Amino acid sequence: MDSRGWSKSETRCLISSWAEESVQQKLGDSYHNRLIYEDISNKLKENGYSRTWLQCQRKIKHLKHLFRKAKDSNKSKRDRASCPFYDELEKVLENRPSFCPGEGDVLDLKPEGSLIYSTVTAIADAATFSNTTPAESKDGGGDSDGFLPLSSLRLIVPPLQLVSAALWEILKQGAVMYYGLLEDFVTTVLETVPELLTYTERVQLLMGLRAKVVLDLCRNDDFASPQAIQPHLSRINTYITNQDKESSSSEIKALMSNFLKLVHTLVDDQCQRDIFYQKTFPTVFGPNYDSALQALMRKFLFNLQKLLPVPNLEQVCA
Numbered sequence: 001m002d003s004r005g006w007s008k009s010e011t012r013c014l015i016s017s018w019a020e021e022s023v024q025q026k027l028g029d030s031y032h033n034r035l036i037y038e039d040i041s042n043k044l045k046e047n048g049y050s051r052t053w054l055q056c057q058r059k060i061k062h063l064k065h066l067f068r069k070a071k072d073s074n075k076s077k078r079d080r081a082s083c084p085f086y087d088e089l090e091k092v093l094e095n096r097p098s099f100c101p102g103e104g105d106v107l108d109l110k111p112e113g114s115l116i117y118s119t120v121t122a123i124a125d126a127a128t129f130s131n132t133t134p135a136e137s138k139d140g141g142g143d144s145d146g147f148l149p150l151s152s153l154r155l156i157v158p159p160l161q162l163v164s165a166a167l168w169e170i171l172k173q174g175a176v177m178y179y180g181l182l183e184d185f186v187t188t189v190l191e192t193v194p195e196l197l198t199y200t201e202r203v204q205l206l207m208g209l210r211a212k213v214v215l216d217l218c219r220n221d222d223f224a225s226p227q228a229i230q231p232h233l234s235r236i237n238t239y240i241t242n243q244d245k246e247s248s249s250s251e252i253k254a255l256m257s258n259f260l261k262l263v264h265t266l267v268d269d270q271c272q273r274d275i276f277y278q279k280t281f282p283t284v285f286g287p288n289y290d291s292a293l294q295a296l297m298r299k300f301l302f303n304l305q306k307l308l309p310v311p312n313l314e315q316v317c318a
Contacts, residue, residue: 010051011085037053037057038053058175066083067085067093160305174290176216179209179212182209218263
C-alpha cells in the first residue's frame with residue numbers, strides 16, 4: 001500500500017475527475033464501482049499522479065467524511081477550515097441523494113455518531129475492500145438466472161460475527177481513516193465489559209488506533225492543521241484524564257504526553273515532519289506496530305466471541 005500523502009494539486013485533480021457528471025451518474029447506478037474508480041485512477045495518471053483505484057476510492061470516502069463532519073457541526077467558516085476542499089465537495093454532494101449505492105454509503109441514518117450507524121457503515125465499507133469476483137462485477141450484480149449470488153449468504157451470518165469480520169478487515173487492510181470508528185466500537189464494548197482486555201491492553205489498543213489516525217493526518221499537508229487534529233488530541237487528553245489511578249497509569253500518561261508533544265512538533269515544523277516520516281515513522285509505527293495492533297484486536301474479538309457465543313442448531317431448537 002502506498003503511504004504517500006496527497007498533495008493539494010493531486011487531491012483537486014481527484015475531486016475534478018470524480019465530480020464529472022458522467023462519473024456521478026455511473027456511481028449512482030452501480031453497486032460495484034471498482035471499474036469506475038479505475039477510470040478515475042487512469043485520469044490521474046494522465047495528469048502525472050500515480051494512485052490505485054482503491055486509494056482513489058478511500059480518499060474520496062475520507063473527503064466526504066470530513067465534509068459531512070464540517071457541515072453537520074456548524075456552517076461557520078471556522079468549522080469549514082477542517083475540510084480544505086469544502087466548496088468543491090459541496091457543489092457535488094449537495095445535489096446528490098442521501099443514498100448512492102456505488103459509493104458504498106448507507107441511508108442517511110441519524111445520529112451519525114451512534115454505534116448503530118457506525119457499525120452499519122463499517123460493514124458497508126468493509127465490503128468494498130474485498131476483491132469482487134468476475135461473476136459479481138460483470139454486469140454490476142449477481143447471476144441472471146434469478147438465484148441469489150453466493151455472497152448474499154453473508155447476510156444471514158450472526159450480527160456479531162459480521163461486525164467482527166468488518167472491523168477486522170478494516171484493521172487488516174490498514175484503512176487508517178476508519179481507525180476512529182474501530183476505537184469507538186471497542187471503547188463502547190469495554191465500557192460495558194472491561195475485563196475483555198487488561199488495563200494496559202485497553203490503553204495500547206485504543207490509543208494505538210487513535211495515534212495512527214493523528215499521524216496519518218499530520219503526514220498530509222491538506223489536514224496537518226490544528227483545526228483538523230485538535231479533536232483527536234482532545235480525545236486523547238480526555239481518555240488520560242478519565243482513567244482510574246492504576247499502577248501503570250503514570251507511565252502511560254508520560255507516553256501520551258510525549259506523543260502530544262510530537263504531534264505539535266509535526267504540525268508546527270515542516271522540516272522535522274519530513275525527517276520524522278522518512279526515518280522514524282517506518283521503524284516505530286511500521287509493520288511491527290501494525291502487527292501489535294492486530295494482535296490486540298484479535299484478542300479483543302476472540303474474547304468478545306467467547307462472551308457472546310453463537311448457539312448451535314441443537315441449542316436453538318431446544
